[in-house]
Amino acid sequence: METAFLQSVFFQNGILKILDQTKIPNVTEFLEITTIEDAWDAIKQLKVRGAPAIGIAAAYGLLLGIKNAPENSFDDFYIEFKKQADYLATSRPTAVNLFWALKRMDERAKKEKNQPVAKIKEALEEEAHLIRQEDEEVCRSIGTHALSLLKDGMGILTHCNAGGIATAKYGTALAPLYLAKEKGWNIKVFADETRPLLQGARLTTWELMQAGIDVTLITDSMAAMVMKKGWIQAVIVGCDRVAANGDVANKIGTYGVALLAKAHNIPFYVAAPLSTIDLDTKSGDDIPIEERDASEITEGFGKRTAPEGVKVFNPAFDVTPHELVTAIITEKGIIKGNYQVELPKLFQG
Numbered sequence: 142m143e144t145a146f147l148q149s150v151f152f153q154n155g156i157l158k159i160l161d162q163t164k165i166p167n168v169t170e171f172l173e174i175t176t177i178e179d180a181w182d183a184i185k186q187l188k189v190r191g192a193p194a195i196g197i198a199a200a201y202g203l204l205l206g207i208k209n210a211p212e213n214s215f216d217d218f219y220i221e222f223k224k225q226a227d228y229l230a231t232s233r234p235t236a237v238n239l240f241w242a243l244k245r246m247d248e249r250a251k252k253e254k255n256q257p258v259a260k261i262k263e264a265l266e267e268e269a270h271l272i273r274q275e276d277e278e279v280c281r282s283i284g285t286h287a288l289s290l291l292k293d294g295m296g297i298l299t300h301c302n303a304g305g306i307a308t309a310k311y312g313t314a315l316a317p318l319y320l321a322k323e324k325g326w327n328i329k330v331f332a333d334e335t336r337p338l339l340q341g342a343r344l345t346t347w348e349l350m351q352a353g354i355d356v357t358l359i360t361d362s363m364a365a366m367v368m369k370k371g372w373i374q375a376v377i378v379g380c381d382r383v384a385a386n387g388d389v390a391n392k393i394g395t396y397g398v399a400l401l402a403k404a405h406n407i408p409f410y411v412a413a414p415l416s417t418i419d420l421d422t423k424s425g426d427d428i429p430i431e432e433r434d435a436s437e438i439t440e441g442f443g444k445r446t447a448p449e450g451v452k453v454f455n456p457a458f459d460v461t462p463h464e465l466v467t468a469i470i471t472e473k474g475i476i477k478g479n480y481q482v483e484l485p486k487l488f489q490g
């Protein structure tokens with residue numbers, strides 16, 4: 142039976158609707174966003190999060206920003222369009238899907254250049270819907286490819302949340318788990334809680350439990366022990382950006398998980414749509430890593446857990462070097478070996 146998914150980002154009657162992921166698992170609430178400023182804030186505050194969902198929200202958010210853009214000429218319209226797109230691009234730096242979606246909208250605007258501006262706005266709405274719809278198909282396809290690496294009864298460890306709510310549907314790293322469930326397999330998932338914002342504890346467990354998938358929550362520091370016990374046969378994570386050499390940026394803590402997997406001889410798989418692969422970024426050293434407010438660590442979820450004034454380092458992502466990545470699973474298939482050579486082939490033809 143196919144799993145029922147909540148759509149976490151969609152656009153209806155000129156309103157951007159976002160499942161507020163900061164409130165899960167306690168409250169399931171949809172925000173109704175009507176301004177680009179609120180769309181920017183929803184991305185910044187992780188109300189909408191996960192690389193593909195951020196891209197979709199940016200495309201829809203841009204529609205809100207250009208609602209009142211001048212319609213007298215393409216040039217005047219385009220000045221405003223660029224201003225609004227550049228503004229949204231400042232919301233978060235690491236997930237390349239944000240920039241990918243804005244670029245796609247930009248290309249569509251230019252393609253429609255000779256149309257009346259009102260028509261260009263309609264075309265842009267169509268493009269944003271396409272970005273969302275295509276992501277559903279892409280994620281399902283990633284799931285199908287990833288499933289070929291798994292077997293009934295396996296233990297899988299995942300970090301952060303790369304599930305249905307982080308995408309249009311199915312997720313990336315979690316997609317094969319939903320497909321395994323459809324086949325009646327019994328996969329045992331171990332979800333790292335994922336400090337400091339607990340995307341694993343709050344979101345991954347919530348999603349998988351709703352789908353009736355066997356999930357066990359562990360703290361990040363328990364991953365080594367669980368691997369040592371022989372409970373994990375594969376690690377699958379999502380990612381925010383794949384560089385041209387195959388280095389991958391994902392939620393802080395992923396690099397540690399990859400090192401642990403290597404030490405225990407467990408394959409470490411990265412699920413990534415083509416929209417997350419950035420051939421213009423040469424290596425992981427060139428990926429901009431977001432640093433977030435210290436309060437996420439010192440008083441996360443409202444309770445102070447460190448002394449006032451303590452120095453804090455709070456990067457939201459880390460980079461796993463390509464040598465630790467067993468394979469990258471994309472909608473076009475599974476790639477491994479020399480990523481520098483294999484990644485560009487995905488974009489040919």
Ligand SMILES: CSC[C@@H](O)[C@@H](O)C(=O)COP(=O)(O)O
Binds near residue numbers: 457
């Ligand atoms: C399919 S989502 C892939 C990644 O975006 C995900 O693993 C992740 O690191 C999300 O970080 P977040 O800070 O919650 O947006």
